[in-house]
Amino acid sequence: MIRNAFSAMSIDRRFSISVAVALLPVLILCGRLVVHEWHAYVVADGALYAFQSYRAGLQAIERVSAERGPTNSALGEDLPTPEARRAALRRARDESDARIEKLIEMLQASRCPACDGDLARIKEARNELAGARANVDQLVRLPLAQRGERAVSSAVDGMIKVIPQFAPAIDALAANVVKGDTRALNCLILATLTADLREAAGQLGSHFTATLTARRALRQEDQLAIERTEGRVDQLRELIDAHVRDRSTLESTAFDRMNQLYFGEGIAYIAEVRRLASRSGGAAISPAQLADHYVPMMRPITVFRDQVLDLAETEIRHHRSNALALLAASGLAACVLLAILLSMATLFRRRVIRPLLDATHVIGAIANGDLTAEIPAARYRGEIKAMFNAIGVLKANSVERQQLERERDRLIHELKATAETDFLTHLLNRRAFESRARASCAERNTAEPELALIMFDIDHFKKINDTYGHATGDHALQLVARLCLDTCRPSDVVARWGGEEFAVLSRVHDAAEALAIADRLRRRISETRIPFNGKDGFTITASFGVALASACDSRDVARLFRHADRLLYQAKEAGRDRIVADPIGVPSGSA
Template sequence: MSIDRRFSISATAALFPVLLLCGWLVVHEWRAYVGADDALRAFEAYRAGLEAVEKVSAERGPTNSLLGQALPIPQAMMLSLRRARDDSDARIEKLLAMLQADRCQSCVVEPARIAEARSELADARANADRLIDLPLASRRERALTGAVDRMIGIVPQFAPAINALAANVVKGDAGALNCLILATLSADLREYAGQLGSHFTAALTARRPLDEDDQLAIERTEGRIDQLRALIDAHVRGRPALNSLAFDRMNREYFGVGIAYITDVRRLATRAGGAGISPGQLANRYVPQMRSISAFRDQVLDLAQTEVRRHREEAMALLAGSALASFLLIAALLSMVMLFRRRVIRPLLDATRVIGAIANGDLTAEVPAAPYRDEVKAMFDAIDVLKANSVERDRLERERASLIYELKTMAETDFLTRLLNRRAFESRARATCAEQNAAAPELALIMFDLDHFKKINDTYGHDTGDRALQIVAALCRETCRPSDIVARWGGEEFAVLSRVHDAAQALAIADRLRRRIRETRIPFEGGEGFTMTASFGVAFGLASASACDSGDVGRLFRRADRLLYQAKEAGRDRVVADPTTVLDDAP
């Protein structure tokens, strides 16, 4: 055992307990910081979830108004509904983006359920739109009630994700628990307040009195609102930060004006002719009172966010302090060890270390520049020569590898267009065919040929024809996707190989490229230039290793070529696909 090894073992044995203690401290503080950071990310997603639920709930207001509005629908009411739906979609997209974000591991909870709720929301909207398009007299009460219930049923589907996010926040910062409970209660209160107004839609639209089912639904919802109010009061009591102007405003506007208005409408709706107002009129008076609930919820969320951020900043400060203290302690100990090693041990081992590094191919090892004398100096001079020779040999080998790579690139590239040539395209096509990609299972081969290209060469000259080919190659690079394989097949013929989800995706690529070629003007010296067209053939196959082995790639090329010539025979400037589908600009 060398003296360097014995010294290293002794130094490690002395430093290990210190390193272990410092490491444990830093890891502990790191986990606390990660938990606090995850709590902040989860809180942001939690808040986005509550806002998405609010927008979906608020969307019912203009929907109910239109369900009770006779045709023709005023443009202002349609615009209000469209704006409400756009707000809902934007909030749901924001929530999904947060749930699927890699940076927030704790936020990845049930995105599929949110996406399913979004799909069901679209179906509920379509159902409501069908009723709105009918004359008012043709809108059956059962259909109206069903449309309202479907819209109401969307909101509960967000609850599992929102509750999971709240649990993640509390896991990272238990101090935010009360605010989260209060925010959830406020969000529930906003939802049930909206449901309370929705229960009048069918009766107001039919201009009839409330029946027993309507009365029962209203009683049940009012009871739940009373429970939520009592729970909110219990959580606010004794907490000055929560007992604020927003809380007073909610009590005054919603529980005062809003509930009183609903009580009046309910009383009027017991008469034989109904309340005598439309759902839109109810929404115009009632919905503004619910905004005080959202304002109180936002204040509670702001308090919770302040708490979560403060907890994260404290965790970050503790982490930074423990890391800095550990670093300084370890650095001081290591400095003493390294100083002793450099002045006592290293001169004995430098020669062996450098020679061993060069022998192992490590040409970055520095030869000691200390003022050695006599034989030791001659040895280090010889090591310098050995290192220089090794560096030169390594440089020559790198130049050789670079030259081989350049030759390979030249062999695979068309010199005029800088696209792949035919041989390289066929090789990459077989490799692409063998790849597995569930998102793009189909293989689409797009072959196209410039129409009347010989006439272009004869009319404008071969230099202009070459320029036209280069412009088409540039259009291919701009139009096709980065994953597509593009090549000059030969002459004026080009090929594009794409992995696609379905045939429509490939046809869209081909038609977009066809249009760009047709719309691009080729410059010509001495003239205004000219345009040209191209004919396309698109063949499809299922990508798999077995298909590649059986020769399906060759058949795919032949089918695409045959479809290309069908496009030529059909009049050029069009896309012919397999099975035969023609895309052109004919009216």
């Protein structure tokens, strides 16, 4: 019936229906192309906004970190606190609050459901900052003699602990940027490393606040904290240098200035303060004097970070412009294609269908004897090649998108691996180790019911660096790492805890098995010679602390770490090259 009805239509109407049916798939393809490019533009635009939020987050962290300078100065001043110090502290807090509020506003304006958790964490960090400030203000209102050293240290630590609360939100924003523009990944990593360097540099100065306020010499725990932070600064410098070498456009005056002023003069100044503070009676330097001299040396770090962020923003904006251009081009191409097809149909209708109708009319007129009908003359043309060009454009865009997605997944995988691995020893880093430890504490294993944490520290490692050089010291760390992997079981979790300190997490049947593992490792380390200048070199020893989760009476990871660290400290105090465990200790040379 439909076929008969279609045959009964005039050729003009049948042609119109056929053109409409033929144009429908073309219209769908063009629509898909435009929608695809629109989605690419939306993602690129979202990446730019995420980058701006990411930048605001780094700036907020930097201002909160910089606030510790005036805070430490105020904690070291006796009453009445000089107006200049109070004014500096107010300005620093106002700047921190302004940066945090800007970040919160940007996250609220993003209309991103996934950002709600990040927003909540930022607000929680703001509340913790307010609490830390209140603690500082309470101490500042007391005379200097009544400010307990432990209270001052707690106040400084409270300000430091605020910074990590920002990290999850900043990492999430960086991931959103990478999703929109993978080419910005290197700059984002470098900017994050530089921000971490600024925080570590600030912490390095803050380690002296309680000591200088109390006007006493540095203690062993102070020295350890300073050395760990210095190790973190050195690690960050190596990572930053590696990324700058991979991208020559980042080698600039700001980078050279950072190396000269901070890594040259700043680190030297901290070393001098540490030398003075290690003497009996401490250093005759106040926290305010330390901040006035040291804080300006950290500013090139922020300048270099801003330069990296400017370069990243330029790249992201360029990517967004390209996406917009592709969207406009695809929309224009779709419109032009449809116009061409309609023009072709109209031309075909005018040059073929209408002359055919006219011929039918003329033939009918002649058949009826009307010889006055005019016989028209027509020239005919037609093109359909443009449609295939549109399909080719759609295919090319799909292929390009698939390649970009594969590259993005590869880069994200590399970033995750880099974030969990110590660059020197290729063991797990501290962050990854803590994550594995939390998971192990939550597990239950009837075959090996006991969870043991073995922490050890290479004895007199600074002397090794001073005597044989840092390159030999690094080689020693790498040899120790290989010994750990060769000695420990495949199921054990081995990590470089920081500096010359290592950690092993092991499932064992009992304390004796844990001690056996630690002693095996201690023996292998002491029996291994470290080559130097092509000769036999020298040997090293290590001090061990072995903590059992059951001995801590807790499955709390932080408590287990603290317990193992105390045991390690006892081993070093007892003469080094030995193992101290709870409930029993194993002296040097015993199993």
